[in-house]
Every structure is written in C-alpha cells, then in structure tokens.
Amino acid sequence: xxxxxxxxxxxxxxxxxxxxxxxxxxxxxxxxxxxxxxxxxxxxxxxxxxxxxxxxxxxxxxxxxxxxxxxxxxxxxxxxxxxxxxxxxxxxxxxxxxxxxxxxxxxxxxxxxxxxxxxxxxxxxxxxxxxxxxxxxxxxxxxxxxxxxxxxxxxxxxxxxxxxxxxxxxxxxxxxxxxxxxxxxxxxxxxxxxxxxxxxxxxxxxxxxxxxxxxxxxxxxxxxxxxxxxxxxxxxxxxxxxxxxxxxxxxxxxxxxxxxxxxxxxxxxxxxxxxxxxxxxxxxxxxxxxxxxxxxxxxxxxxxxxxxxxxxxxxxxxxxxxxxxxxxxxxxxxxxxxxxxxxxxxxxxxxxxxxxxxxxxxxxxxxxxxxxxxxxxxxxxxxxxxxxxxxxxxxxx
Numbered sequence: 001x002x003x004x005x006x007x008x009x010x011x012x013x014x015x016x017x018x019x020x021x022x023x024x025x026x027x028x029x030x031x032x033x034x035x036x037x038x039x040x041x042x043x044x045x046x047x048x049x050x051x052x053x054x055x056x057x058x059x060x061x062x063x064x065x066x067x068x069x070x071x072x073x074x075x076x077x078x079x080x081x082x083x084x085x086x087x088x089x090x091x092x093x094x095x096x097x098x099x100x101x102x103x104x105x106x107x108x109x110x111x112x113x114x115x116x117x118x119x120x121x122x123x124x125x126x127x128x129x130x131x132x133x134x135x136x137x138x139x140x141x142x143x144x145x146x147x148x149x150x151x152x153x154x155x156x157x158x159x160x161x162x163x164x165x166x167x168x169x170x171x172x173x174x175x176x177x178x179x180x181x182x183x184x185x186x187x188x189x190x191x192x193x194x195x196x197x198x199x200x201x202x203x204x205x206x207x208x209x210x211x212x213x214x215x216x217x218x219x220x221x222x223x224x225x226x227x228x229x230x231x232x233x234x235x236x237x238x239x240x241x242x243x244x245x246x247x248x249x250x251x252x253x254x255x256x257x258x259x260x261x262x263x264x265x266x267x268x269x270x271x272x273x274x275x276x277x278x279x280x281x282x283x284x285x286x287x288x289x290x291x292x293x294x295x296x297x298x299x300x301x302x303x304x305x306x307x308x309x310x311x312x313x314x315x316x317x318x319x320x321x322x323x324x325x326x327x328x329x330x331x332x333x334x335x336x337x338x339x340x341x342x343x344x345x346x347x348x349x350x351x352x353x354x355x356x357x358x359x360x361x362x363x364x365x366x367x368x369x370x371x372x373x374x375x376x377x378x379x380x381x382x383x384x385x386x387x388x389x390x391x392x393x394x395x396x397x
Contacts (some may be wrong), residue, residue, distance in 0.1 A: 010217070011376055018369035025362010028355040029104035037107055040356050045348030046326045051105040053318045054360030057202065058098030058367060060173055060195060061314075062135075063166040064203020065090045069142070070166075073159025079226045083211070083382045084159075088143045089374045090210055090367075091166075095135060097367030101359055124175050131169045138165050147378065170196045177325075184261040185325025190251060194244045198314070201237035205310035208234065210371065212304045214381055231303040235292035238310060242285045245317070261328050264347070265320065272324040275316040284313010323350055 032039060042049040065087055072081030103109045120126045142158040145151040174195035181187035208230060249266065252258040265272050288306035291297050327348040374380055 011372070014372050015369060018365045018372060021361050021365025022369060023362075024358045025100070025104070025360075025365060028358035028362065029109075032105075032107075032355050032359075033109075039353065041351045041353045042356075043348065043350070046323060046350040048322055048326060049105075049350065050319075050323075050352035050356040051101050051359045051363075052322055053315060054363050055098045055101040055105070056173065056322065057314055057318055058094045058101070058363060059132075060170060060199045061202040061206050062091045062094035062098060063170045063173075064199030064201070065094065065207050066139070066162055066166050067200050067203055068207050070159060070163045073142075073155055074163055079229070083207070085143060085146050085378075086211065086214070086375075086380045086382060087207060088139050088146075088162075089371060089380050090207060091139050092136065093367040093370035093374070094206065095132065096370060097363040097365075099132060100366050101363035104359060104362075124172065124179055128169075128172045128176065131165075131172045134165060135169050138162055166199075167196065170199045177321075182330060183325050184252075184258055184328060184331060185265070185321065188248065188251070190244065190248045194241070194248055197237065197241045197244055198317075201234065201241045201310055202314045204230070204234045204237055205307040205314075208303060208307040209311070211382065212300070212307075214375060218381060227300055227303060228298065231292050231298070231306070234303070234307065234310070235289055238285055238288055238292075242281070245280075257331070264328050265324055269324060269327070269347075272320045272327070276320045279316025280313045280320070283309055284316060288313070326350075 040049060067087075068080050069084035069087035071077050072079075072084045103112060106112070115126065115129055119129075138158070138161055142155070142162050145155040145158045171192050174192035177186040178188060178191040179186075249262060252262045265276060267273055288309045291302040291306040291309075327350060329346055329348070
C-alpha cells in the first residue's frame with residue numbers, strides 16, 4: 001500500500017483523536033450509569049434522545065454504504081468492485097459504532113444478556129438483534145472472499161447475500177418506528193422504503209467522505225470519470241429520498257387525525273420546522289443537488305462538500321423525526337383535549353445535554369478508530385486499474 005502523506009506519526013495522531021472520542025463516550029456512559037438519565041435532557045416523554053439520532057444514522061448508513069460493494073460484486077461494475085473492500089470495512093465500523101451508542105444508552109446495558117438468552121419472536125427489537133449479528137458475520141465472510149485469492153470465486157454469491165441481508169436490516173430499522181402506532185409520527189408502512197432509500201444516500205455520502213480522506217492521505221489523484229459517476233449516483237439517491245420524505249408528509253396531511261402533528265412539524269414546532277426546512281430540505285437536499293448537478297460547480301471539492309451536507313441533513317432529519325415525533329403529545333382520547341399535572345396534552349420539552357453529545361461522538365470515534373486501523377493493517381485503498389475501467393466502460397456502452 002502506498003502510504004504517501006499518511007505516515008506513522010499521522011496514523012498515531014488520528015488513532016489518539018479517535019481514542020479520545022471513544023474514551024469520552026465511555027466516560028459519559030459511565031456517568032449516566034452512576035447518576036441515572038436525569039443528567040440528560042431525556043424524560044418520560046422523550047425517551048429516545050440525541051444518542052439515538054447518532055445510533056440510527058450510523059446503523060442506517062452502515063447498510064447503505066454497502067451499496068458500493070453491491071454495485072461492484074452483484075452487478076459487475078469494475079469501478080465499484082475496486083471499492084468493495086472499503087465499503088465492507090465502513091459497514092462494520094459504522095455498525096459497531098452505532099450499536100455501541102445504542103447499547104450504552106439503554107440505562108442498563110448489562111441487561112442485554114436477557115435479550116440474548118430470552119428471545120421474543122414477537123418483538124421487532126429481538127429481530128434486530130439477529131439482523132445486526134448476522135450483518136457482522138455476512139460482511140466478514142464477504143471481505144474474506146475478496147482478500148483470500150482461492151475464495152474469490154465465491155465473492156459474487158457473498159455479495160448477493162450481503163445485498164439481501166442489508167435490505168432486511170434496514171427494513172427492520174424502519175419497522176421499529178413503523179410498528180409504533182401510539183406515536184403519530186410513526187406507524188406508517190412508508191417508513192420501510194423511506195429508510196432503505198435514505199440508507200443509499202447516507203451510506204454513499206459517508207463512503208465519498210472516507211474515500212476522499214484516503215486519497216488525500218495517500219497522495220493520489222482520484223479518477224475523474226469515476227468521481228462524476230458516483231457524484232451523479234449520490235444526487236439520484238438524495239432526490240429519491242427527498243421524494244419519499246415529501247410523500248410521507250403528504251400522506252399524513254391526507255388524514256385528518258394527522259394534520260395537527262404535521263402542522264407542528266412543518267410550521268409551529270419551533271426548532272423542528274427550522275431543522276426540517278433549513279437543515280434537511282435546504283442544507284441536506286437542495287444545496288447538495290445543486291453542487292452535484294450544476295455544470296459549473298462540479299468537481300471533487302463540490303462532491304465532497306455535497307456529501308458532507310447530506311450527512312448534516314441526515315442528522316437534522318433524524319432529530320426532527322425521532323425527537324419531534326416524541327415531543328408531540330400523545331393522542332390518548334381522539335377527539336378530546338387531555339391535560340394533567342403530568343404534562344398530558346402538552347408539547348414535551350427536550351434539550352440534549354453534554355453526556356448525550358459525548359456518547360454520540362464516542363460512537364463516531366469508535367467507527368473512526370476501526371476504519372483507521374483497518375486501512376492501516378489491510379489493503380482497503382481503492383486501486384483503479386485503467387485497463388479494467390476502460391473495459392467496463394466499453395461493456396456499459
């Protein structure tokens with residue numbers, strides 16, 4: 001592997017930075033374990049706080065980042081096949097980071113053994129335990145088929161298995177919310193295809209950022225044609241995701257019982273409309289599409305900026321979806337106004353506090369450390385073979 005600018009000193013500095021984030025996340029989890037979740041902004045109304053925003057993003061993006069590998073192994077695109085190992089590494093790293101945040105935010109993480117030893121087939125959370133574990137195993141086998149020469153003949157079959165499993169995993173994530181009929185933001189079958197398409201956009205954005213960092217560290221020049229193809233693909237995914245988000249809100253507006261919630265999210269909810277319109281619609285969709293498709297704004301820097309904006313927009317959308325969906329009061333008795341000293345009928349107040357931020361960033365740090373070590377130890381750097389790429393281009397033509 002060509003180390004380029006990425007020498008041992010840079011490696012250990014990056015490892016120390018990622019380790020510091022992980023230590024901060026573990027420290028905040030210990031602090032919450034000792035003092036209870038009262039030290040966070042969460043309460044009896046908003047039980048899934050900012051850590052879940054980080055966790056869901058990393059889990060969904062971990063599934064979507066494998067789209068690069070699927071295009072290469074399953075659909076036979078040489079340019080993407082060279083990037084399949086990095087795609088698999090990012091999947092494992094982000095899934096591990098997301099699950100770290102998820103488990104440590106439970107309040108009693110040691111009780112995870114109960115879920116492992118007492119399986120409840122009627123619980124979508126129990127399904128996801130199998131889906132997450134299976135994802136680690138299948139992607140590990142997939143990477144084995146790519147790195148071990150005698151196993152290369154099984155790479156396509158492993159790629160198909162990964163493709164099917166990641167669809168199942170993202171479906172399970174969507175069903176966590178789709179089966180929650182008590183909350184008006186959730187309980188919709190549209191959430192399954194929405195999360196699948198969102199995973200495509202978020203995963204590809206993460207991949208482009210990681211690839212750009214690796215190319216810069218190794219002092220290499222990315223292939224311009226491949227960059228343009230991936231940039232256009234990201235634009236297609238971003239547009240498709242935005243279309244399904246619009247359909248989701250229009251579907252809610254069609255039903256009279258959902259109008260109050262949609263009014264809250266789209267107009268009257270304070271921070272939530274601001275994040276939805278400014279953070280997601282404008283910053284996470286309109287600007288990236290402009291950067292990706294405008295003929296005068298194209299280029300590696302524009303693509304990298306667009307990918308970063310897509311990731312920022314993802315956090316904005318998830319905050320609105322997860323936190324805003326819980327902040328809106330439960331409709332316990334439809335058609336009646338409910339109020340009490342407990343806060344029934346009132347919009348829940350939630351402001352994330354520093355332990356939640358540190359725990360979420362700790363998960364990002366864990367993914368960063370795993371990726372940094374993996375890239376250093378094994379050859380995950382995409383190596384473009386011009387002859388192969390030209391043959392693939394002729395085949396597509």
